[in-house]
Amino acid sequence: MSEPIETSTPQCSIVALVGRPNVGKSTLFNRITRSRKAIVDPTPGVTRDRHYEKATWGDRSFILVDTGGLDAGGADSMVGSIRGQTMQAIEEADVIIFLLDAREGVTPADHDVAALLRKTAKPTFFVVNKIDGPELENTHLPLFYELGVDTLWPIAAEHGYGVNALLDEMILSFRLAEPGGELPDDTIRIAFFGRPNVGKSSLINRLSGEDRMVVSSLPGTTRDSVDTLFSTDKNSYLLIDTAGIRRMGKVREKLEKFSVMRALAALERCDIVLLLIDAEEGITEQDTKVIGYIHDSGRGCILVVNKWDLAAGDKKKQQHILREVEMATQFVGFAPVLTLSALTGSGTGRLFPTIRAVYKQYCGTFSTGSLNRLLQDATTSHPPSLHQGRRLKFYYTTQVTSRPPTFTIFVNYPKGVHFSYHRFLVNRFREGLKLDKCPVRIFFRERKRKKYG
Numbered sequence: 001m002s003e004p005i006e007t008s009t010p011q012c013s014i015v016a017l018v019g020r021p022n023v024g025k026s027t028l029f030n031r032i033t034r035s036r037k038a039i040v041d042p043t044p045g046v047t048r049d050r051h052y053e054k055a056t057w058g059d060r061s062f063i064l065v066d067t068g069g070l071d072a073g074g075a076d077s078m079v080g081s082i083r084g085q086t087m088q089a090i091e092e093a094d095v096i097i098f099l100l101d102a103r104e105g106v107t108p109a110d111h112d113v114a115a116l117l118r119k120t121a122k123p124t125f126f127v128v129n130k131i132d133g134p135e136l137e138n139t140h141l142p143l144f145y146e147l148g149v150d151t152l153w154p155i156a157a158e159h160g161y162g163v164n165a166l167l168d169e170m171i172l173s174f175r176l177a178e179p180g181g182e183l184p185d186d187t188i189r190i191a192f193f194g195r196p197n198v199g200k201s202s203l204i205n206r207l208s209g210e211d212r213m214v215v216s217s218l219p220g221t222t223r224d225s226v227d228t229l230f231s232t233d234k235n236s237y238l239l240i241d242t243a244g245i246r247r248m249g250k251v252r253e254k255l256e257k258f259s260v261m262r263a264l265a266a267l268e269r270c271d272i273v274l275l276l277i278d279a280e281e282g283i284t285e286q287d288t289k290v291i292g293y294i295h296d297s298g299r300g301c302i303l304v305v306n307k308w309d310l311a312a313g314d315k316k317k318q319q320h321i322l323r324e325v326e327m328a329t330q331f332v333g334f335a336p337v338l339t340l341s342a343l344t345g346s347g348t349g350r351l352f353p354t355i356r357a358v359y360k361q362y363c364g365t366f367s368t369g370s371l372n373r374l375l376q377d378a379t380t381s382h383p384p385s386l387h388q389g390r391r392l393k394f395y396y397t398t399q400v401t402s403r404p405p406t407f408t409i410f411v412n413y414p415k416g417v418h419f420s421y422h423r424f425l426v427n428r429f430r431e432g433l434k435l436d437k438c439p440v441r442i443f444f445r446e447r448k449r450k451k452y453g
Contacts, residue, residue, distance in 0.1 A: 012054075012268035013062045013174045014092065019099035020109055024129040028099065028157035029053070029066035032167065052264075060171040063265055065093070095123045095173055097166075102130045102140040102154075106147065114147040123173035125166065127153040132161055183229070187236040188359050191266040191299075193290055194276035196243075199306040203276065203342035204228060204239050207351065235356065242266045264293055271403065272300035272358055274351075279307040279339070282321055283328045291332055298404050300362045300438050301335040302354060309341040334430070334437055354437075361438040363402050371397045371429075375409065378428040387416025395447050404439040414444035 017025040033053040052065045098117060100110060117124045128144055131137060131154040141152050153169075155162035192200040208230045228239045242263040267273070273294045277283050294301050303325060311317045318339075325337060336354050340347030375397045384392045390413065397409040407429065411417060422442065430440050 012265040013094040016093035023101040024157045057167045184236040189270040191240040191270035198276045308339040374432040406441040410447040
């Protein structure tokens, strides 16, 4: 039996940085995410694609998106790039940060964007950048009140002035799940990913035994994550249907990546991702990119080749499809591959047993004693190479968390562990702990030396 539910797990909100070129969006992006992923350059238009990164402030995580500058030569261009890109940001983001430049003052383009933002009910923060201290607020802020807003946030993205106060207020605006939506214990959260029209909604309908999702042959029917709570075999499952992730080259606006962001937000709420691949089209570059996102997030993954009925009776075609999938996904060799047809139901009976097998490993916990025996056997049978002429010593290991199983190994020179030996240890842990269907993570830390007084 299935039922729609508002979960108590907070949705990972999407925060969009919008504004004209060279107002400091990339600098603010780097400060909030504590990274250098966004290129910072005084040349307008450097950020041509949306950059995104998961960020955490307080106890809330969110996805921050650094958009390209709203390039405008005046109000007339609002019909073109400004209106299209800004409306896309307003529609898809949960929270909007509109960044303004204190040194350049208010421009006609700022007025146009402000007029659009006033029409949305979404939390919007008008942030005036390049104010390096409180002494500049009185001279620079008053001009921006002509935009018709009650509250302005003065910051200096480069130096950090005012950013903490902005973030404190911003996370209070994040949407929270409605009360009363507690999930049953040990509910397995499953997100369905894939390109448009690959059959995600059809598969959920098949699994839940009813037409819970709207199924259409038109790409993009599912515009946001939709949840269905489904119980079977004494297990509860939260099925999360996501919007189809389009290929970037086929998106109308070059800067439009919010469909990806919305789907990626579902990664924060799930344990396992079902990545659906169209048997008729085969695996695509976009599929492998999405699998990369899943792998980086540490979620369990099952590769589902849907529409397998279209290859029925053609062994050569079936072998070709599976060979392509295997070659393109070697970096997630642990992910099970299933073939099925959501339309006919063929092969769907294997899905829940596979999900339970992956989830059991994903939540696995192991004793410190067994882990250290495994580490000792691995390093003894295959010692690591020297690091700058010195022998690497692996002292002990411990499990720091599950979901996925994650281990810390204490070593005298963590930076001296070659990536190939890291991979060797992951494979030995995977084999020794029987974790062949889920991600395994190993981190190295330097053991603190005792101080003698």
